């Protein structure tokens with residue numbers, strides 16, 4: 001598959017009954033005629049003594065870090081690819097339950113379901129193979145793969161079929177994808193293995209090494225809020241509660257907000273490098289369109305307070321967060337399988 005083109009045609013996608021986005025953080029499924037039926041953490045908990053599945057999705061996620069030795073909490077997707085096909089199939093089968101209904105049907109033993117799957121831009125053949133295997137195991141007869149950036153642009157309602165350029169940044173949990181699109185195609189794009197998880201890790205690592213404080217995972221988001229909100233820009237210090245690295249006892253520290261913000265900016269440098277590299281590969285006319293129209297920020301990490309502001313300050317371009325940024329890709333893919341996307345007509349002119 002050429003990573004620069006949407007390989008299946010809209011006709012092929014219209015024959016699909018299910019659109020799937022299996023991400024490192026969340027799995028989302030859109031069923032034709034029913035809409036978004038699954039939006040769950042990509043997590044499964046297994047009893048390693050019996051191999052039995054104990055929980056999937058949200059319930060399995062709450063078990064992480066709290067399980068006895070015989071229960072393993074698995075994340076079958078990492079770095080934009082299914083890394084444990086069998087676990088991904090079991091997880092999907094459970095989160096889907098009987099939602100697929102008659103779509104599971106086999107005709108004389110042959111599966112009839114067609115599935116459309118989002119794939120991160122430029123993903124390796126092995127990653128595509130793993131996605132196909134996962135869907136075959138669920139009973140799909142055919143799997144169409146769509147570049148996440150195209151699906152996300154459609155999901156954002158971007159006018160990709162116009163000759164003016166549009167830049168989209170999809171910041172997920174483990175990866176960030178950047179593209180400039182024009183006339184329905186990707187002009188230049190890049191994927192970097194950095195997402196919201198790396199930004200969270202940077203904050204946790206900063207507090208551990210500079211304040212000897214272990215931050216519980218559920219405290220990272222409230223801290224983002226304090227650091228990222230526009231009102232907090234004037235606040236220079238904030239109190240953070242956690243556990244002392246040495247004594248293990250609960251304690252709090254007063255941290256300099258600007259220093260923590262700088263720690264968050266370090267992983268963001270990779271995203272900024274990707275944005276500049278994509279811009280460098282675009283013609284000057286397209287770049288000047290972008291300076292006016294700005295960048296659309298999507299993916300779950302677009303919810304992070306202040307991320308848009310950080311990107312705006314670093315690029316000097318307007319940055320707008322897409323509505324419902326975390327589900328744009330599956331919504332775009334859903335619109336394609338529902339036949340709501342019109343084909344782009346670029347027919348030759350007659351003299």
Ligand SMILES: Nc1ncnc2c1ncn2[C@@H]1O[C@H](COP(=O)(O)OP(=O)(O)OP(=O)(O)O)[C@@H](O)[C@H]1O
Pocket residue numbers: 022023024025026027079080171172173174175176195196197200221224299300301302303304305326
């Ligand atoms: N309100 C929020 N504040 C801060 N971060 C958030 C918020 N909501 C989601 N995130 C972050 O968004 C990321 C998940 O985004 P998304 O659901 O797009 O990931 P994904 O598609 O599963 O991942 P990937 O595209 O890397 O496979 C996580 O890192 C999560 O911490």
